[in-house]
Amino acid sequence: MNIWLQIGMGITLVLMLIYMYPAAKHWLENSPKAEKGDWQAVIVPLLLVVGFVILLIMLVKH
């Protein structure tokens, strides 16, 4: 990658970090607490995504 594009991308990522910081702070402080079964409702679909990606990797290897 062109060095100037690398620097430009680096600066943009730093700007994004600065831009996202207030939102991250807000959600970390004000997110509602998870109730029983909430995390399970997230983990199950995410595990399905992981399984699906593994299936795609197996397909591309053959």
Next chain:
Amino acid sequence: MNNIYEQAVSRSSQQTFATNKVIRNTYMLLSATLLFSGLMAMLSVYLAVPFWTYTASVLVAMLMGMFVLPRTADSSAGLGVIFAITGLMGFGLGAVISLYLQLPNGPQTVALALGGTGVIFLGLSGYALSSRRDFSFMGGFIFAGMMVLLVAMLANIFLQIPALQLAVAAGFILLMSGFILFQTSQMIHGGETNYIHATYGLYLSIFNIFISLLQILGIFGDE
């Protein structure tokens, strides 16, 4: 007493109507922006633009997303801005797709990544819409995770470690999958009332999942 009950029902139906309107507008705009983005990607493949176009396009689109979109999202100008951003990202994506298409099994890898992204997005959106669960408890986790991934991406621009690139790609797929659940639930439960912002969030998730999947399949397919 009856009057109070009628007012409560009326307020509740107004809220439901507003929520459904946000969801409908978001998916309509998302479809239009994805179509436009796809057309721009095809144009970019046809023109055989060099690879640096991807970095340059994403860079400009990210800056527009940070500084222009928030100022225009509440007006009709926001529609023009979201099309400009997604068109630019699509044009940049064409450069990456061109690169993959030249490799052995490249068309298969691109097709699998495209199909895989569609299945992941539709599956997660369908799950969030049908379960109507409130996933706002994930907010802190998602934004903190994004900041960690951005730092890792920043480091890898200069370090260029393939294993870190793979880890970032895998992290992005998981985090963006979580973000789709979070954003969809925000639309359902009234946390997101601006359909342009909602479209931008979902578009970025789809874009990141596609790029990450392309990288992972490319690496494991020995390309």
